[in-house]
Amino acid sequence: MYLPFGDYLKGLVSWIITVISSNIYQIFRPGIKWVLRKATGLCELQRTCYCEPAGAKRIVAIEHSLRGSKSEQVKKLLEFLDRAAKEKRFSDSSSPVVSNSVRAICDIKKIRLEVHQPFGKSFSECVSLIWGLNELMHTIEGLRSTAYDAEDASHEEKLLDLWALLMPGKELDSRVSNSWKELGFQGEDPKTDFRGMGILGLENLLYFSKNYSNAALHVLSHANHPSHGYSYAIVGINLTHLAYTLWKDGTAKSHIYNLCSQLSKPCRPRLIHFHRFYCYLFFEFDKLWMREKPVNIMEFSRIRDIFEKNIRSQLADPNCLFKLNFPVVHI
Template sequence: MRWRELWRTRWRHLRKRLAHWMTGKSELERACSGRVYDAKMRLRVFAALEQSAELHPLLEELVGKSERPPPSPASASIDWDEVAERVLARKHDARTPLRPAAREHVACGLREWREWQLACRQVQQWTRTPFDADNAAHGQALERLWSLLLPGVARYGGRRTKAWTMLGFQGSDPATDFRSMGVFALYQLVYFAESRTMVAQRIVREAGGIDTAADTETPYHYPFALVGIHLSEWVARLLLQARCFERHWLGLAHDDILQRLHDVYSDTFTLFHIAWRSAPSRSLMEFPDMFRAFCAQIERHIRAGVLLSAPRPSRPAKEGEASAASPRQKVQAGGG
């Protein structure tokens, strides 16, 4: 695989140099050569910015050098025309004329690139932030998860208690399970429970081995929280490594990108539960293979341009059931 990647990299570099020699324009200028800033141009400009080593220092100034994004990213305070001028000063060949709309297209691409980076870096920050029992925001988010999914159920024994296994954690301390994905997994579980409370409560019951309709035990049980943590790892990979969502979400504000990522997580969780219970018979021995196959199938759909939506309950939530919070409330439950 490494030699293939090396060959692709070298071939792409050669192709760029050849195109530059033939047209007298950089890759970014060629990407902006159209008259209309459409979806195709958006992706080409984004790719040109991402792959330009020369522009890397300048682009880093737009998002900050620290891993943690600013608490209130103020895109409006940035003079995008001035930044576009700086970019074109590095990428434009003065011997060739510059299209009048190119500067505007570059400015649009820079704004969208920054919003995308802010969303990606927020996810990276969450995955690298371990659950901290002494952090009040982390503790409140965990308690919120319990109260949403098991309303009216008392939990005895403090924070460390075997009662957490009712939500599908492995032992008495959920912090142990969150080690792989940090507070990102916790925030996604809370988002799912807040935005789809009725669905999440039913899944917890049925995943725990109880048939909601008949109130009897079933063979379809699985650890709810652990599945959620694995799904968080999956959606983070799709965003940060597989880059499955750029063609769908590029151009959105970073808060909207995060909300849509959480919605993909929530819908995938619901669809997985439906698929698991639709089979004639299931055992935990089959679970890993079925889970991997299901996630691979959903990823293929996403790559093909289909973002699936899980069914939602039709009736409004009753009093005591949480309603969906705003995107910022959902995804910024405590920052770590």
């Protein structure tokens, strides 16, 4: 399908303006920062902490400022923080990584912390959330790259728990069985379907079934619809891939940062937050699927593309915060 020439031209002009504006800003950014520093007596990090509201807007701006810094001292600090996240030192409550980073920035930027105490608090929260997410992504990546192992008792136990939760009262005749197809797996042995997303796919399916059992069973009933059904497990694993992609490419930062900073006590992103994000995606995808009423499963790619586009559009709003709300309505 081709766009009308007028629409194509408008899009091209818009893209050119965006590129030029971005390049012009990058050229003059150091000068703008210098002028603002002289005029306000505050560095860019301070201005961001004082002027941007708590949440994604502030945290993303702080991250952008740090990553865009030309200071060799700041670059070394970022290398230190990235290494600490990889070594999972942020999950250690006694670790001085965050407090040391605040002091380091204050030394680099000549900020008197005793005078600018609000900055110290805001900046430490930003550091904790930015590199806490970085650390969590290493954990998620580890789960994704861990293949399902039938010889691992913990893997087998989780798989059988999934059956028990989604098929209450129905015994599984054997570990390898055609009955798994009732849950939307492709063959007799579900382990082959976890190849793409590893144990992370199973962890997501299990979390949804265990913590939101009514919603999971509701979605499963739609998946088994005689006219508009779909493969529950396969779609679930596909949505694990979508959730993983949105977190890995940074698109989901608006939701993550708003969620963690707006809690009564701000906390670092945890695996439970990823699982809940996945549950939100699964329930919302099912709603879209049933609204679309596809003729057959061959429409999956089309509907998934619509869904991903909608989710990315919502996440583009810096105020985005997905909230779990599972009203179960029979369709």
